[in-house]
Amino acid sequence: MNDSASAVSSPASRSTGLLTDKYELTMLQAGLRDGTAHRKAAFEVFARRLPGERRYGVVAGIPRVLKAIEDFRFTEDQLADLDFLDEQTIEYLRNYRFSGQVDGYREGELYFPNSPLLTVRGTFGECVILETVILSIMNADSAVASAASRMVVAADGRPIIEMGSRRTHEYAAVTATRAAYLAGFTSTSNLEAAYRYGIPASGTAAHAWTLAHVNDDGTPNEEAAFRSQIETDGVDTTLLVDTYDITKGVETAIKVAGTELGGVRIDSGDLGAVTRRVRKQLDDLGAHNTRIVVSSDLDEFSIAGLRGDPVDGYGVGTSVVTGSGEPTASMVYKVVEVEGHPVAKRSSSKRSVGGAKRAIRTHRSTGVALEEIVFPFDAEQPEVPSHLTVRELTVPLMRDGHVVEGLPTLEESRAFLAEIRGTLPWEGLALSKGDVPVSTRMVGFPPAK
Template sequence: MNTADLGLPVDVPSTALFTDHYELTMLQAALKAGTAERRSVFEVFTRRLPEGRRYGVVAGTGRVLDAVENFRFDPGVLGFLRERSVIDAETLDWLAGYRFSGDVWGYQEGEVYFPGSPIMRVEGTFAECVLLETVILSILNHDSAIAAAASRMSSAAGGRPLIEMGARRTHELAAVAASRAAYLGGFTSTSDLAAGFRYGIPTVGTSAHAFTLLHDRERDAFQAQVDSLGRNTTLLVDTYDVTEAVRTAVEVAGPELGAVRIDSGDLLLVAHRVRQQLDELGATETRIIVTSDLDEYAIASLAAAPVDAYGVGTQLVTGSGHPTCSMVYKLVARAESADPTEPLVPVAKKSTGGKTSVGGRKWAARRLDEHGVAEAEVVGTGPVPEELKDRQLLVRLIEDGRVLSRESLDVVRERHVAARANLPLSATQLSRGEAVIPTEYV
């Protein structure tokens, strides 16, 4: 596997160090205690949704599968651990042969989730499962936060195209993952070429204010761009005077001008004025694209404006105020010995302060009302009720250490559209509120 597919520098051979120090010290202690090989079940879930969010979006599953497959302790990684005396020689020897050989179940990527939803379940020995905690949470927390913001923005846009353009507002590797998550959540293209290269996402872009400022006159800049990219290009019209720029743009490109972009000012007011001016100049098919620190609320406020597409950067790649989903990875069941036939015993954290968890290996299903609309997320540890058996949400992703299948982003995008459509209408409201459906434990 090419590590570039993970969004990693090409000189990073594995994902094994995308973990916390204490995962390895736990492993060492468990190996010494003879408990490392006990069969265990870990689950990923969140105790609550970010404030004001009505649903979450599962994103990053495909990247998790790649990360687990590439979780290898090669000589360079082992040398680093040895040099730093992170763990002892016996544990290093154990890690040299590490290959995850367990099972992973999860909600399908693009699905929605709610508080308590067991969106991923990792099964195997304690030793092999505990090592994966940090990298799984790192991916799911980041990607799901971006996808949730993207989904809200997509709903607010009402079918108008959305361009992801936040690469310059975050870490260069996070930008690639953010673009993938945004595309999953409903965005149609990205400005980030690395995301286009790795994930096949359509890429777009024309010019910035610097290009206009480079030339002696705005007209010269527009002419150079049209000569290079054709009349269907998008001209940036707010470097100086918008009204004069729109007039010049149509004079240079003709009524076949593809689009104009507005990046500042009162976007609602300016969009109406630009639309009227374009129509008066005969450029009735020229589209208007707006950018400038948009979020879902700003997009919703432009619903009545003559805007054809939105470009979103900072607010998207930071999760629109919620850059993480606060997902956790908890041991919920384990055997009492290393005997592989030993039954599993439910375990759970019972501390105060709202950080309790529910023990036991769980299933999850979504109950629908008579109209086919979701009415509850049902989570249980016993037999699945007959009426919910065909509504179960967890599918096997990895079996005996082998990834069963990988899905295209287009399939995942379509799944998310369908999942969101099956929620109550209030799910897409931007006003503050609780999860749109309750989580019931049975």
């Protein structure tokens, strides 16, 4: 224990070793004693179902996972705290560097129930202790990206600003921003995400700005707030017009900025009715190019509901950083192969298929995705009819503990997702609950012994 009130990560923050569950290390210890830790094993990340009966999920967090695996090591301070372990285990952790193989889906790839998203191969000991941190990252990032992708589709080309940092853990906010941007959000309010990931930052003013402009007798002075903002940020800024009265706010905004005002933001009320009224008011005032940006607890459904209204951009906060009702992607990390033998849990509700896996997706000549075929990792790729095209979903990510060269950048993964999302059958983009549009078929797996 070092800092009981730390708002940020500990000084040993380059180490991810303690971002793990105690039982991973007690299993390691028992495994070092009985030899199990040295057995060859394969672990797999997959999801038994998609949260909220959604139609597809978006894989996110892959570069963060690979970095966390590389940083999975232990400082002497940390080791001193692990007093429940014997000397052999401490020594193992002191020297720990993951030296195995990781293969999996690209960041930005679509996934479905039972897609083999990540396959981690090495010794049982070196793989088992990575479970927690791999799942933390993939579950958090994929939950946000999956929700964000639905919002991007609902927005139908209109820009969305991510502005939910205040609604989630201070560092989860940073990576949520990254996941939202991956999914097609245009920019973010979060400056740490802009700094760390190069994501465009945006934002102009809050209600506090308008409220801070009171006259000497305490009466509001919205005009002074607008005038000052225009003087500092120029007429292309966006003025927040709903602090007191929206109609009056719009009138004051144009009076101060002129008809070249960049935009107005509305953060309350019945946004459909209000935006129609404001658009008419702006047009009547001659401010035809002044954009209307809306915020206020928007999610994919309310975004879609505004499709027919004069909205030029959305600001989305709470719903995107919390996965819009589904804050975790419910992915699991299961051992699937030990010394070449497929293994799987058999208890009633959580059955799975043993054996390390890879996957391909078939597409019709139109480009539309048809089926995901999952087959044994070391097997030949299954034959598919010649009128279908085949895309390999499983790509090498780490070799002998090192991240492979040439993995896509965040921008490239963002473009990849935008393209791949277009291959979903049309029902796959529906916001309603329902069946997944691309089924997953397991080919070539023997029954468990």
